Amino acid sequence: MRILVTGVAGFIGSHLSEQLLTNPNVEVLGIDQGIESEPLKLRNIRYLLKHPRFKLFDRDLLTDDISTLLKDLNVLYHLAGIPGVRSSWGSEFETYLLHNGLVTQKLLEACKGTSLDKFVYISTSSVYGEKEGRVTENLIPIPLSPYGITKLTGEQLCNVYHQYFDIPVVILRYFTVYGPRQRPDMAFHRFIKQLILGKPLTIFGDGQQSRDFTYVKDCVKATAAVLEAKNVIGETINIGGKERATVLDVISILENLLNTKATLTFAEKAKGEPRHTWADITKAERLLNYQPEVFLKEGLKYEVEDLSQLFKSGRESN
Numbered sequence: 001m002r003i004l005v006t007g008v009a010g011f012i013g014s015h016l017s018e019q020l021l022t023n024p025n026v027e028v029l030g031i032d033q034g035i036e037s038e039p040l041k042l043r044n045i046r047y048l049l050k051h052p053r054f055k056l057f058d059r060d061l062l063t064d065d066i067s068t069l070l071k072d073l074n075v076l077y078h079l080a081g082i083p084g085v086r087s088s089w090g091s092e093f094e095t096y097l098l099h100n101g102l103v104t105q106k107l108l109e110a111c112k113g114t115s116l117d118k119f120v121y122i123s124t125s126s127v128y129g130e131k132e133g134r135v136t137e138n139l140i141p142i143p144l145s146p147y148g149i150t151k152l153t154g155e156q157l158c159n160v161y162h163q164y165f166d167i168p169v170v171i172l173r174y175f176t177v178y179g180p181r182q183r184p185d186m187a188f189h190r191f192i193k194q195l196i197l198g199k200p201l202t203i204f205g206d207g208q209q210s211r212d213f214t215y216v217k218d219c220v221k222a223t224a225a226v227l228e229a230k231n232v233i234g235e236t237i238n239i240g241g242k243e244r245a246t247v248l249d250v251i252s253i254l255e256n257l258l259n260t261k262a263t264l265t266f267a268e269k270a271k272g273e274p275r276h277t278w279a280d281i282t283k284a285e286r287l288l289n290y291q292p293e294v295f296l297k298e299g300l301k302y303e304v305e306d307l308s309q310l311f312k313s314g315r316e317s318n
Ligand SMILES: NC(=O)c1ccc[n+]([C@@H]2O[C@H](COP(=O)([O-])OP(=O)(O)OC[C@H]3O[C@@H](n4cnc5c(N)ncnc54)[C@H](O)[C@@H]3O)[C@@H](O)[C@H]2O)c1
Pocket: 006, 007, 008, 009, 010, 011, 012, 013, 031, 032, 033, 041, 059, 060, 061, 062, 078, 079, 080, 081, 082, 083, 084, 099, 103, 122, 123, 124, 125, 151, 173, 174, 175, 176, 177, 178, 183
C-alpha cells in the first residue's frame, strides 16, 4: 500500500509515518518543506530516514507541483499546515490562510481523477469554539480563532470536493496532542523546558482552563486505523485522549516528574482559546475501534524524557 503523508517532518506527521510503517505492506512517501535548515524537523524524522520503505520529498505544497507523487497512491494523509492559535492573529493570518486553506484546496484539485482510496484531512478541536461538556461531531462549529477558521475552511473544502468530485475524504479532529517531539510553541513543551532551565512558567489565563489531552501514540494509532476502516468516507471523527486535566494539574504532575517546584507567572488569557475542550469519542470507538490507552502521567513522563535529551544534546538553546 502506497501512502503519502504531508507534514511528515512535523510533530504528529513523523509519529504517524512510523506507526504506518509498522505494517510490512506499507510504503510511505513523506512531504515537508525546508527540512535541511531546521534541526528539529531533521530530529523528528531521524528514524524515518533510515527506513527502507520511507522516501522523503522536500516540497512546498503551496508552490510545487506534486502530481507525479499522487500516481498509484492508495491513501493520502494531509497533516501539513500552520498550527497554533495565539500566532494566528494579525499579519500571520495570511500564512495560515495560504498553508491551511489554499494548500488543502490545491491538494484536493490534484487528487481529482486519481484512484485514491482515502484522503484523510487532519483537523482540530479548535473548530468547535466554546461548548458545554463533551462535543459530538454534529455540533455546529463556531471557531474562536483565525487558526480554527482556516482549519474549518479546509474541512469544508474537503466536504465540497467529496460531494462534487467524489474525493474519498475522511476528516479527523484532533484534541490537544502531546508527547515526544511536541512543538516548541505548545504548552507542555514550554513548561518542561522552563522547569529544566529553572525559569518561571508563563501561564496564559488562570490555569484552570481544561483540555482533553491526547497522547501522540494514541492519536496516530487512531489515524492509522482509518486505512482499514469501513464506512468512514465522508465522515468527521473526533480523536480525543484518555484524560482531561487543567493546566495547573499538568504543572503539578510535571513538578513531581522533574522533582522541582515551579515559579508561576500569569499572563493575559490568550485570545481565541476556549475555556474547556472535551471530546465525545463514541464515533471513533465505533468506526475505528479506537480506545485511548495512555494516562497523562505516563505520557508526560515520555515527553519529559524526550525533551531532557533534546536540551542535553544542545539542539535547542534557551
Ligand atoms: N499538535 C496538536 O495538538 C494538533 C491538534 C489538532 C490538530 N492538529 C493538526 O495536526 C497537523 C499537524 O500538527 P503538528 O502539531 O504536527 O504541527 P507541525 O508544525 O509540527 O507539523 C506541520 C508540518 O507541516 C509542514 N508544512 C506546512 N506548510 C507546508 C507546505 N506548504 N508544504 C509542505 N509542508 C508544509 C511544516 O513544515 C510542518 O513540519 C496540523 O494540520 C494541525 O493543524 C494538531
